[in-house]
Amino acid sequence: MKTFPYYELNHDKADSVEFFRGDDSDTKPHFHRCIELLYITGGSVHCKVNEEAFPCKKDEIMFVRKCGIHSLAPAPRYTNFVIIIGPQYSSDFAGIFQNKTLPAHLADRTFNRTLLPHFHALDKQKNAPALVKKGYIDIIIGSLLDHYERVPATPTPNIGTIVSALNYIDMHYREPLSLESLSSAFGYNKYYFSRLFNTYIGESLNGYINAVRVRNLVAEAKRAENPNLSELVFAHGFDSMTTFYRNFSKYYDRPPTEVFRQK
Numbered sequence: 527m528k529t530f531p532y533y534e535l536n537h538d539k540a541d542s543v544e545f546f547r548g549d550d551s552d553t554k555p556h557f558h559r560c561i562e563l564l565y566i567t568g569g570s571v572h573c574k575v576n577e578e579a580f581p582c583k584k585d586e587i588m589f590v591r592k593c594g595i596h597s598l599a600p601a602p603r604y605t606n607f608v609i610i611i612g613p614q615y616s617s618d619f620a621g622i623f624q625n626k627t628l629p630a631h632l633a634d635r636t637f638n639r640t641l642l643p644h645f646h647a648l649d650k651q652k653n654a655p656a657l658v659k660k661g662y663i664d665i666i667i668g669s670l671l672d673h674y675e676r677v678p679a680t681p682t683p684n685i686g687t688i689v690s691a692l693n694y695i696d697m698h699y700r701e702p703l704s705l706e707s708l709s710s711a712f713g714y715n716k717y718y719f720s721r722l723f724n725t726y727i728g729e730s731l732n733g734y735i736n737a738v739r740v741r742n743l744v745a746e747a748k749r750a751e752n753p754n755l756s757e758l759v760f761a762h763g764f765d766s767m768t769t770f771y772r773n774f775s776k777y778y779d780r781p782p783t784e785v786f787r788q789k
Contacts, residue, residue: 531555531595531727533692541612543659545648549605553598559689561611561619562590563666565638565645569604573597575630576680585635585642589670591627592616593682607645615660619667626676637673641666687712688726699738700763705731736773739763743770747786755782 537544537558548564555574564573566582573580573588575596582588582604590596592613632638644662651658691708708731709719723731743762747753756767764770778785 531557533689533696533727534558535693535696537610538613538689541614543612543615543656543663544608544610545652545659546608547605547649548608550600550603551598552600553596555595555597557593557595558610559592559613559685561592561616561623561667562588562594562596563607563609563611564588564598565607565609565642567605567607570601571604571606572599572601573631578630580631582631583635585638587632587638587670589628589630589632591623591679593685594630607649609645609648609663609666611663615656615663618664622671623679625679627679628670628674629677632670632674634673641669682726684722685726687714688723691723691731695735695738699735699742700761702765703735703763733773736764736769737777740770740773740777744782744785747782748788750786753786 532554534556535558537560547567564571564582565587566584568584570581570583573582573596575588575590575594581601588596644666648659648662691712694708694711695703705716705720709716712719714722720731723734727734729737739762743758746762747755747758759767759770764773774782
């Protein structure tokens, strides 16, 4: 099954500070404009941030800067604390991380354990005001910056355009969409826009649009009691059953009816 990074609109849309415990999540490649920290509290997980792959073990931290493509796979089990800092709340660090950033793998376990009380404090105060949460996060990020040597940050020019295009696709995937219409809507030459999109997403624009259609079609079909495939196909922007089956088969190795039954 082919995978490529999805843009997580829900995190950027919320633009908040999120903190939660996690375990054994097998997370496909995705990105958002939030800073994300994973503190591994037990077990081991295979991490990938952009092109860097590494195992993360107990008391190690995975750091993801804004728009970093990241994924997780249990190895074989793990537990963690997760902090997701929305764009508004990460403004304090915007200038700091513009040219240099923290390493993706923060592996000094002895030092990391000194920060663990702040993670536990966030865990105990899930309903605290955002300003209180931000205070703990400022301490954590500030301490990491003081301890770890920063590395060059990969520039992300035009990321705002790509995010706007992804938002547009999420809102209009049921409608006819094409490279020509989207590049024109965003004021770009279609060849340049195509290269720009592929650079960030690792997939052609049309391929991404159809993947979004497949994903949403499957989600809707699973919620329905007796889904009608042909109605769903045309309601989700596909122009033919052939186009749907061609794109569906990229991501599933079983028939649609069998996939729909897996609630």
